[in-house]
Amino acid sequence: MGVKLDAIDTVVAGRFNPHIISPPWLAKEGIIAEGETVEAQIGVVGRAVVFRFKTGDFIWQVDYNRLVVSAEKIADTASVVAKVIEKLPHTPITAFGNNFHYSCNLSEWKGCLPRLENVGMDQLKEYGDVQSMGWKASISQADSVTVNVEMSIEPTESPPKVSVNLNYHRQVNAAADLVTAAQRFEEDRKASATLLESLLREKVEQ
Amino acid sequence: MSTTTIDRRPSNTTTVDRLAFEPADFAVLRDAGQESRATQAPDTLRFEYEVSNFQRTVGRQREVVRSAIVKKIVASDAPDEYIQTVIDTLLSSGRPGRLDDAIDILAETGRVLPQFILETLAQQQGTEADEDYWYVLIRAVGKSKLPSARMLIQLLWSRSPEAAVEALRDMGDDDSIKRLRAIATSEPSEFIRQMAAEFIEECSE
Secondary structure (H helix, E strand, O other), X not given: OOEEEEEEEEEEEEOOXXXXXXXXXXXXOOOOOOOOOEEEEEEEEOOEEEEEEEEOOEEEEEEOOEEEEEEXXXXXXXXXXXXXXXXXXXXXXXXXXXXXXXXXEHHHOOOOOOOEOOEOHHHHHOOOOOOOEEEEEEEEOOXXXXXXXXXXXXXXOOOOEEEEEEEEEEEOOOHHHHHHHHOOHHHHHHHHHHHHHHOOOOOEEO | OOOOOOOOOOOOOOOHHHOOOOHHHOOXXXXXXXXXXXXXXOHHHHHHHHHHHHOOOOHHHHHHHXXXXXXXXXXXXXXXHHHHHHHHHHHOOOOOOHHHXXXXXXXXXXXXXXXXXXXXXXXOOOXXXXXXXXXXXXXXXXXXOOOOHHHHHHHOHHHOHHHHHHHHHHHXXXXXXXXXXXXXXXXXXXXXXXXXXXXXHHHHO
């Protein structure tokens, strides 16, 4: 078994009212099915004001600065987010991003891993128990997309794990821009797999 | 200035030495700054999944997952956010044992726990109404048996006297027993006095 896509998140940065984007409102607007099972996971606890709930395959997280829709399988989280913004077109938004999280056990990873000159895991171990090692890059592409790649190795996980997160970030200032960007979800997903295979030389398991 | 190299060895090699590639491989590479990362999933989002999954694990696997969660908190650049995530995720889960799960994790986080508590108090957040929130923190302090534990329990007494008495029992050392004796005789609340008396009896058995 090689690396697998194990989670997807679509994130919108802007100004949100978590009291509006709630399961009853989503049902009323037809974004989730009426009567769909809702598992509320987080309300207002302690310091944080974050509303988190699960509807079907999607996990929602809404706070005053961000709307996040996640799935732990291949599901178009971007189109769900787009439906919300279409219903709230005057929401001030600044950016939209699709995130693809790949991971696998270190023993199964056959591709490249981060390394600084001649400093690798073996050298770090001389100084103590290596908790994690990582690498990140931000790539500005011609079509106004910034691809943020983050790779980390966590040797203390059991079993030791490699994770690669690819974020396809776009600046958006209006609902219509976001809807257009959301339509590129599948394109982004395929691009993330291609990047993993061509750059890191690790084949993505279907 | 150091340089990085691309290792072109076949992809089926497994040594750590093959782990290099260089920025020049990208058509365009730039540090786009914080702004372009605004839509990355929050660091703690994946961590939330791990904490949620922890509640579903059993036996040896449970120990392994708990240990991994603790390591992540301690190694994090922002342990406060991770501690907050543990508390939020577990307390809001509604699952039986959620308070004990949170206490067990936080008790193992060492020095970051007092820092988190002092920071929370300084920000005047975590209100009196968040009874479970403070219950978990106070009990975790007691279980941690850190040098500053008794001072913190005293500091947090008004947030949850019940948790504070239990935390003193968890500490179980001579000074904590002495404090429990004082509580058993002088505390205005009969319920708290009784709790303290029971714990003293337990400890002397």
